[in-house]
Amino acid sequence: MAPGADLYTAAQSYDPNGDVYNASGFTGVSGTSFAAGLVAGAAALVKQAHPQFTPAQIKSALVNTASNQVLDNGANANVTAAGAGKLDAGAAVNTTATVEPATVSFGEVGSNVALPVGVLLTLSNVTSGSMRVTIQVAPSVHDASATVTVSPNSVTLGAGQTQQLNVQLKGSHPAAGSYEGFLQISAGAATLHVPYLYVVGDGVTDNVLPLGGASFAGSVNDQDFFLILKLIDRYGVAVPSETVAFNTMTGDGVITAVDAATDVLGIAAAKVNLGSQLGEQIFGADAAGFHVEFDGRARLRPTVNAGGVVNAGDHLVGQGFAPGSYVEIYGVGLSEATRMTPTLYLPVALAGVSVSFDAPGLSVPGHIHYVNPNQVNVQIPWELQGLSAALMKVSVGESQSAVYTVPLASVSPAAFEVPDSFGSRLVIAALDANNKLTSTANPARRGQTISLYVNGLGEVDHTPVSGDPTAAQPLASTRAIPHVTIGGVDAAVRFSGLSPHSVSLYQINVTVPAQAPTGRQPIKITINGIDSKVSSLPVQ
Incomplete structure (x- = not known):
């Protein structure tokens, strides 16, 4: 084991949507995921030394040098x-010997198991000199009927030499219980601890463990x-042949197949279908006086x-959508929450929602800006x-919509609009020279x-990574230069490309013609x- 709490x-x-996020760059964490990381780091140190x-020797170095004073x-x-x-x-890196396997399990010693039973271990001297090794059995739990022995219990190993050890469980059949202890191996400057375990069940159910379906959604x-x-007894041994009854507790889900009793491993299962009701669909199981719930939840199927699927600028289907641009997806069951991405980049999943795009030889995720139950705003990947x-x-989550064919085009121009x-x-979304929105006011x-x-202005000369903000230098200019008219008069285009520091937002800098009519034009x-839908611009 390794520290895994309050690290x-x-x-x-x-990424605020990602794991282990903290704006400061440091945080407190707990869990086996972090304990595993510590062990992996220690394994790397052992391999370096x-x-x-x-791999088996690295495992032994980590396991058998651990402190058993826990x-x-x-x-x-x-x-x-x-x-x-x-x-x-430190002890793992400095070990003088390794043992393979690193633990001894005699497993379940049922009435059908004849004693003695044995496990062979390989002891290796990993030093550059000769070493005297002694092995003692140190039971942690006394067994009046059977004992653990090791042979030989002392040996001298030359540099790099190995020796097989025969570890046996001898005697008469033990009473029900869980029996454990350690082989204490003195190997030069190091002492190795090899844990052993065997169990004898009493056949009386003491606990029920949900192995699958404890929480699910569809x-x-x-x-x-x-x-x-x-089902297990108090010693952790499986309880077979115990009657199990599965039932529907909440909702209109249906049980379609069941095991009537536990198998030789103490396991029983049922197969269920979710019903037509939204929300909780809970199932239960009863066995040997114990009850366990399986919490299901039914959501609308994304449709x-x-x-x-429309252009996010003019909200029209049009003749196709340019990769790199935004589309709005409308339907039902598209999200279970309303969220807008809080990051400068666009994530590939938001509130459990993801959008995928597939073509021959290509499968890429969309990058999501906004979701609600009836709408998803997503960037079409540049890769298309x-x-x-x-x-x-x-x-x-695990629920998927039917496949929808999205037409693509090299360009799909559409002006974003804002309330006047x-x-x-x-009116068209536009900023003046003072970075203020243009409007009637x-x-x-x-x-x-x-x-x-x-x-939807199409290809640029410096294409950013899908979902990432556009760099300020070099500017990403469109390959084609758009033509802009204001009040029917040509307007000079000074720049056309992606707006720096934004994700896939196109910007056209134009000079309002001196002869343009005034008013809403x-x-x-x-x-x-390809023409955009006509928008309007207040002109003075």
Whole structure:
């Protein structure tokens, strides 16, 4: 075992949606995932010090040099609770011997097991000199009927030499119980502890463990979920042939197949289908006076409306969508929450929602900006450039929509629009030279250069990574130069490309023509012969 509670560690400060995030770069963590990392690091140190070690020898160095002075409620912890003990990386690196395997298990010693039973160990001297080794058996739990022996119990090994040890469980059949202890191996400057264990069951159920389906979710009417449980006695031994009754507790889910009793491993299972009701669909099982619940939940199946994928600028289907641009997906069951990404980049999953795009030889994720139960805003990956279509699906957890064919095009120009300062009308999203939104209250002035914000202008000369903000240098300019008219008058384009520090937001800098009419004027963008929907721009 290794420390895994209340660890203060470095954290990532990039992705609030990701694991182990903290804006400071450091955080407190707990869990076996972090204990495993410590053990992996110690294994690397052992391999560095002993490059000739096999994986089994590295395991022995870690396990058999661990400190077995581990307390559990004030008493020495059992082997079943703490294994060989607490990791000691220094002792592992400096070990003088290894033992393979690193632990001894005689398993379940049932009435059908004849004694003696044995396990062979390989003891290796990993030093450069001769070494005297002695082995003692140190039971932690006394067994009045059987004993653990080791032969030979002392040996002299030359540098690099090995010796097989025969560890046996001898005597008469033990009473029900859990028996454990250690082989204490004195090997020069190191003492190795090899834990051993054997168990004898009493056949009386003491606990029920849910092995599968304890918590699951799917779409309404989804089929073939497995609920699995195991019965064990107080010594952890499986209890076979125990009657089990599965039942539906909440919702309209259906049990389609069951095991009537536990098998030789103490396991029983049922297969269930979710019903048509949204929300909780809970199943239960009863065995030997114990009850266990399996908490299911049914959500709407993600469904994309017919014609439900539209350009995020003009909200129209159009003739296709340019890779790198944004689309809005409309439907039902597209998310179980309303979220907008809090990061500068766009994640591939948000609130459990993901969008995938597939084409021959290519499968790439969309990068998500916003989700709610009826809408997903996503960037079409740049990787799809040059293709005519892609197959898209929306996933919510394990639930997936039907495949939707998304038409693609080299360009799909559309102006983003914002509410005007007066009334309910929309105007093109544009900033003046002072970085203020243009509107009826703040019209664009003739002769002034303004920035238009649009979608779908296609390929650029410095393509960013899908989902990532555009770099400020070098500027990412569109391969084609758009043509812009304001009030029917050509406007000079000063720049066309991706707006720096934004994700896939196109920007066109244009000078409002001196001869443009004043008032709310139509503004149209044309690129590669494709026209945008006409928007409006207040001009003064």
